[in-house]
Amino acid sequence: xxxxxxxxxxxxxxxxxxxxxxxxxxxxxxxxxxxxxxxxxxxxxxxxxxxxxxxxxxxxxxxxxxxxxxxxxxxxxxxxxxxxxxxxxxxxxxxxxxxxxxxxxxxxxxxxxxxxxxxxxxxxxxxxxxxxxxxxxxxxxxxxxxxxxxxxxxxxxxxxxxxxxxxxxxxxxxxxxxxxxxxxxxxxxxxxxxxxxxxxxxxxxxxxxxxxxxxxxxxxxxxxxxxxxxxxxxxxxxxxxxxxxxxxxxxxxxxxxxxxxxxxxxxxxxxxxxxxxxxxxxxxxxxxxxxxxxxxxxxxxxxxxxxxxxxxxxxxxxxxxxxxxxxxxxxxxxxxxxxxxxxxxxxxxxxxxxxxxxxxxxxxxxxxxxxxxxxxxxxxxxxxxxxxxxxxxxxxxxxxxxxxxxxxxxxxxxxxxxxxxxxxxxxxxxxxxxxxxxxxxxxxxxxxxxxxxxxxxxxxxxxxxxxxxxxxxxxxxxxxxxxxxxxx
Amino acid sequence: xxxxxxxxxxxxxxxxxxxxxxxxxxxxxxxxxxxxxxxxx
Numbered sequence: 001x002x003x004x005x006x007x008x009x010x011x012x013x014x015x016x017x018x019x020x021x022x023x024x025x026x027x028x029x030x031x032x033x034x035x036x037x038x039x040x041x042x043x044x045x046x047x048x049x050x051x052x053x054x055x056x057x058x059x060x061x062x063x064x065x066x067x068x069x070x071x072x073x074x075x076x077x078x079x080x081x082x083x084x085x086x087x088x089x090x091x092x093x094x095x096x097x098x099x100x101x102x103x104x105x106x107x108x109x110x111x112x113x114x115x116x117x118x119x120x121x122x123x124x125x126x127x128x129x130x131x132x133x134x135x136x137x138x139x140x141x142x143x144x145x146x147x148x149x150x151x152x153x154x155x156x157x158x159x160x161x162x163x164x165x166x167x168x169x170x171x172x173x174x175x176x177x178x179x180x181x182x183x184x185x186x187x188x189x190x191x192x193x194x195x196x197x198x199x200x201x202x203x204x205x206x207x208x209x210x211x212x213x214x215x216x217x218x219x220x221x222x223x224x225x226x227x228x229x230x231x232x233x234x235x236x237x238x239x240x241x242x243x244x245x246x247x248x249x250x251x252x253x254x255x256x257x258x259x260x261x262x263x264x265x266x267x268x269x270x271x272x273x274x275x276x277x278x279x280x281x282x283x284x285x286x287x288x289x290x291x292x293x294x295x296x297x298x299x300x301x302x303x304x305x306x307x308x309x310x311x312x313x314x315x316x317x318x319x320x321x322x323x324x325x326x327x328x329x330x331x332x333x334x335x336x337x338x339x340x341x342x343x344x345x346x347x348x349x350x351x352x353x354x355x356x357x358x359x360x361x362x363x364x365x366x367x368x369x370x371x372x373x374x375x376x377x378x379x380x381x382x383x384x385x386x387x388x389x390x391x392x393x394x395x396x397x398x399x400x401x402x403x404x405x406x407x408x409x410x411x412x413x414x415x416x417x418x419x420x421x422x423x424x425x426x427x428x429x430x431x432x433x434x435x436x437x438x439x440x441x442x443x444x445x446x447x448x449x450x451x452x453x454x455x456x457x458x459x460x461x462x463x464x465x466x467x468x469x470x471x472x473x474x475x476x477x478x479x480x481x482x483x484x485x486x487x488x
Numbered sequence: 489x490x491x492x493x494x495x496x497x498x499x500x501x502x503x504x505x506x507x508x509x510x511x512x513x514x515x516x517x518x519x520x521x522x523x524x525x526x527x528x529x
Contacts, residue, residue, distance in 0.1 A: 018497045024504040031508055155508070161515030209507055213500075297526030300519050352526070 006211075008083025013215035019140040019223065021213050026133035026152035028210035029088055032203040033095060033129045034159015036064055036122075041167045042192045049189030050111050057111075060102075060119050067123020069394030072131050076387025077244050079128060084136040084214045091129030092207035098122020099200025106193040118196075130156065130390070133210070134370045135383030139217050142379075143226050145371040146322075150314025153367040157307035163199070170195050236323055236443075240451040241380035248388055252376050252446050255439045260369055261392040261399070262436025263329055266337065267362025268400025269429045270355055271306075274299045276414035278352075281345050283418050290348065298352060302359045309360025314367035322372040323443060329361040329368075330437040334430050336361075341426040345419035366393075376446055403428055 004010060039061045046057045079087040098121040105113025133152050141148035168180035175191035187195075222228070232239045247253045270277065275295040279288040290298075317325035336354050344351045369389065374382050407425035408414050 016497075018501060020501060021497070021504055024508045027508040027512075028504075031511060155512070158512050158515055161519045162511045163515075165515065165518035166511075206507065209504060213504055291525075293525040297523045300522035301526055304516075304519050304523065 003086075003089070006082075006086035006089050008081075008085070008216060011083055011085045011215050012218050013221070015218070017215055019217075022133070022137060022140045022215070023148065023151045025088075025210040025213035026137055027155040028206050028213070029091060029129045029133055030152050030155030031159045031162060032207050033091070033126050034156040035163035035199065035203070036061070036068075036126055037157075037160035038163035038167060041164050042171065042187065042195065045171070045187040045189065045192050046106070046114075048186050049106065049192065050109065052111060060114055063115055063119030064123040064126060065397055066394055067120055068126040068130060069391045071124045071127030072387035072390045073127075074387075075124075075128050076131055076384030077381065079132055079387070080135060080244070080381050080384045083216060084132050085211055087128055087132035088207060088211045088214060091125045091132055092204050092211060094121055094125030095129060095207065096125075096200045096204030098125055099196045099203070103193045103196035103200065106189050106196060109189070127387070127390075129207070131383050131387045133214065134386050135379065135381075136214060136216055138370060138374050138382055139379055141223075142228070142231065143223055144315070144318045145374050146318040146368055147311075147315040149370040150311045150367040153314070153370075154307055154310040154363075156366075157303070157310055157363055161303060161307065167195055167199070170198055235321060236445060237375045238378055238445060240446070240448070241378035241454075242376075242385075242446055242450050243452055244381040244384035244388060246450045246452075247377050247381070247385045247446075250446050250450050252443055253385070253389070255443050256369065256372060256376070257389055257392045258439035259326055259330070259436045259443075260365060260389060261396045262432050262439070263326075263333070263362065263365035264393055264396035265400040265403065266333055266429045266433050266436075267306075267359060267365070268396060269404045269425065269432075270358055271302065271362070272401045272404050273408065273414050274302055274355075276417075277422065278348070278355075279415060280417040280422065281351055281419045282348060298355075301352065301356055305356040305360040306363040309363035310367035313360065313364030314371065317364075317368045317371060322368060322375050323440060325364070325368055326372070326440040327437070329365050330433050330440055333358055333361050334433045334437065337426055337430045337433065341423050341430075376443070378452075380452060403432075 043054065043057055046052075046060075047054055050057065075087075098118050101117025101121055102114045103117075105111065105115075105117055134149055137148040137152055138145045171187040171191045172178050172180045174194040175188045177185075178187040178191060179185040231237060242250070275292075275298065278295050278298045279290045279292075282289045313325060313329070336358050340351065340354045340358070344354060370382065370386050373385050373389065377385050404425050407428065408417065408421065411417055411421035
């Protein structure tokens with residue numbers, strides 16, 4: 001195979017390799033692909049440049065997100081097979097190339113080329129990049145999988161935080177007439193094309209840091225002082241392995257799919273209309289007491305808590321367990337949404353406090369799910385299973401805005417409404433969270449008939465908690481040996 | 489195998505964490521600046 005240095009067998013860590021090199025390798029990928037949530041920065045510039053509608057330009061983002069879900073689902077097994085380095089390299093090529101093709105589309109005023117470049121090609125890079133480090137992180141951190149995946153997926157949230165101000169500054173560099181401090185100022189199409197070229201090259205370079213840093217642990221490796229039996233003794237932690245193909249035939253997979261779908265849908269309910277929502281909640285006599293700049297500050301605070309929730313709550317799940325953590329996200333979310341409906345309009349402090357906690361749960365839901373999958377399905381193909389689960393994200397990305405916009409459109413125009421107009425939408429979100437809460441409550445250990453056969457000597461059975469790499473550490477096909485027990 | 493951390497890995501650790509940490513700090517500081525109007529506006 002060309003570029004054989006990217007192969008899994010060439011990325012096995014030598015003795016003494018520090019596992020703390022793996023989180024920055026993962027962050028290098030997620031910080032770059034997280035840019036996808038910063039597309040609003042140049043949206044108006046593209047509308048003006050192409051002379052098209054906001055909807056037509058918005059399709060660029062939609063195509064990218066749909067491709068994220070599809071490629072993560074379809075390519076997950078391939079990512080597991082070839083290992084993290086080749087997967088990250090492929091993601092970097094697609095992501096970087098997506099920007100360059102998109103830049104060509106902007107420079108030649110061909111919107112379809114931007115769809116093809118950033119949306120389709122870049123979207124494939126998004127999906128592969130998102131799942132590429134997950135399995136490796138879990139294997140390096142068998143003692144703290146929630147912390148490890150939380151760090152990486154926090155990077156996805158942080159990526160937009162970096163890209164938004166950076167893009168504004170770069171566009172002002174390429175177009176001196178553009179004032180990033182003035183919300184009415186719009187950059188030229190040429191500036192956006194130059195921005196795309198710059199980001200494509202810069203992101204490719206940063207992602208290469210991840211490519212050349214990432215390594216998989218040697219068979220039998222375990223962190224110092226790690227006791228696999230202590231982890232295996234915890235409730236709802238399996239010592240067995242389930243393949244991606246088998247996983248999607250289990251009720252547990254679809255229950256977790258529902259959990260993620262509901263949690264993301266509810267979070268989008270606030271994210272989608274955050275700025276007009278806070279102004280509408282405090283509108284009296286047609287005038288809001290919340291200024292536009294204050295509303296923008298609220299949106300920034302939400303993104304901050306969305307990012308922090310990914311790290312804090314996912315790390316917490318290592319201590320309290322995955323199922324109780326989702327009880328908190330979904331049950332707590334229901335209470336908070338009710339509080340927002342009933343008392344959100346009483347003071348901005350209450351409104352902001354409740355909203356930021358809801359958004360921290362939204363972010364936490366993304367970051368905790370890989371560890372939940374590890375607990376239920378083992379480490380064998382957890383990255384591929386995670387990829388398939390991310391279709392819930394794509395589905396929620398469609399359902400969430402449809403629900404909130406559907407209710408609000410029936411009441412008027414966001415930015416001209418009052419708190420009472422949001423009640424039907426918010427109460428619907430309580431119902432959505434209740435569905436997720438029930439799905440989480442129904443999660444039980446995976447039945448042994450779905451487990452992969454284990455080696456006769458039994459070391460593979462410990463693979464879920466004692467990480468390894470390559471065929472020696474993976475379940476083999478053939479007659480099933482005695483299945484390891486799973487507990488709740 | 490023990491989880492060793494030989495001295496020759498320290499520069500690499502510092503470099504890799506700096507490459508991802510500095511942009512993250514930049515993004516965080518910019519976001520915090522954006523949050524300020526919420527408490528002063």
